[in-house]
Amino acid sequence: MxxxxxxxxxxxxxxxxxxxxxxxxxxxxxxxxxxxxxxxxxxxxxxxxxxxxxxxxxxxxxxxxxxxxxxxxxxxxxxxxxxxxxxxxxxxxxxxxxxxxxxxxxxxxxxxxxxxxxxxxxxxxxxxGSGPCSIWAEGFTKAQSNATALTSLGRMLSESIHTDIVINASDGSITAHRAVLASRSPVFRSMFSHDLKEKEMSAINISDMSLEACQAFLNYIYGNIRNEEFLAHRLALLQAADKYDISDLKEACHESLLEDIDTKNVLERLQNASLYQLPKLKSSCMRYLVKFGKIYDIRDDFNSFLQGADRELIAEVLNEILAAWKGF
Known part of the structure; x- marks a missing residue:
């Protein structure tokens, strides 16, 4: 045949x-x-x-x-x-x-x-778990349309197209759009909805962020952030996400900070985990220090940590150490 x-x-x-x-x-x-x-x-x-x-x-x-x-x-x-x-x-x-x-x-x-x-x-x-979607429809509506929209949104920021608000960072300023900021953050939305100084002066002071970190923050909001930019400013982005109630950015920082804990950053990350209520990061830092014995590799830094850290956090670390000793 x-x-x-x-x-x-x-x-x-x-x-x-x-x-x-x-x-x-x-x-x-x-x-x-x-x-x-x-x-x-x-x-x-x-x-x-x-x-x-x-x-x-x-x-x-x-x-x-x-x-x-x-x-x-x-x-x-x-x-x-x-x-x-x-x-x-x-x-x-x-x-x-x-x-x-x-x-x-x-x-x-x-x-x-x-x-x-x-x-x-x-x-x-x-x-x-959502309903079935057509493979012939998703290509255009989800991929092409979303990509085009994000590119256009990014251009609005990078080219200052019809901006109407000034962001004053610690070492410079950048312009943005009230509507975009308000749609991503309930804190910004509240600022622009009430007779606060930010609404009257058309400016927001974010003096605890550098201009570079503030640019990265806005790039994230506009869907235009680069991976290396995100990694370089994770802690500043975490602080901004917590301050302006942007939960997806906070979770993105949380997950990223879990990936590269080492002896140089573990104590700083432990303190940030406690400050911003990041349970997985706190647990991972504790395990790294105590279960894996890295606390002995950074004795000088740990002694400085004991002198300046939050008392409740110090007590948690010491309890972990005591529990580990009892296990031997």
Whole structure:
């Protein structure tokens, strides 16, 4: 049998498999064909009844995130009077295996025929548990539209397009937009909604941040921050996130500060964890100091810490040390 007997012809959303001859009591499975993100197969089995199956190629990807398909499938017989059998439209059918869609055809078909599958939509279920979304819609609406919007928002800041508020940092000033700041921070929104000096003077004084750190803060708010910029100013960004109640920035700083604890920064991070109520960071710093014994590598710094740190935090560290000694 020629290789073409198993080949499925495709366009972007249409697949056609031409069957030249299917003898009785015969099974045949097509070669894989690509539609959307998945490779697919068609199979036919003829006994007294003709069974047609459509299914994705089985892999870890299809098991974990199977396609949810909407399609119309037809069988067109090209012998004698042209017959076209159409299965009722299939809508949002999850297909994991070769048993999930089976079409049993009782009408006898002989000779040449075509199996025609028109995919109306293909969806996947997002990992966040929200409703299925189309793979053909998400490309533009989520990726391209969001990227364009963020680029435009970043340009508004970098090119000072219609700015209406001045941010005074410790060593310089930068202009921004009230509406953007208010949409990201309830603290800023309150400033601009009430008769406070910030509203009257069209200026905000952030004297505890350098101009570079303030620029990084605004770049984050506008969705335009670079990774190296974020890493360089994490502690200043953490302070600003706490002060202006921007929870996603605070959590981003929290997660990042967990990643590179070492002897040079552990005591500073421990104090910040206590100050800004970051439980995972505090726990990680405690374990690093006590369980892993790094407290002995920084005795001079630890002695300075004992002289100047918050009393409650010192007590917590000493309790951890005592608990560790009892464990030996």
């Amino acid at each position: 020629s290789e073409s007997a198993y080949r499925v012809e495709t366009t972007s959303r249409l697949a056609q498999w031409r069957i030249e001859n299917l003898a009785s009591c015969t099974y045949r499975k097509s070669d894989p064909f690509k539609i959307g993100k998945w490779n697919w197969h068609l199979s036919v089995e003829k006994n007294r009844t003709l069974f047609i199956k459509l299914f994705p190629e089985i892999s870890n990807s299809t098991r974990e995130n199977p396609p949810i398909a909407s399609f119309i499938i037809r069988v067109v017989s090209s012998v004698g009077d042209r017959k076209c059998l159409v299965h009722p439209e299939v809508t949002d059918k999850q297909l994991k295996s070769n048993e999930d869609f089976i079409w049993a055809i009782e009408v006898p078909l002989t000779g040449k025929f075509i199996i025609d599958v028109e995919f109306l939509d293909l969806k996947i279920a997002p990992p966040d």
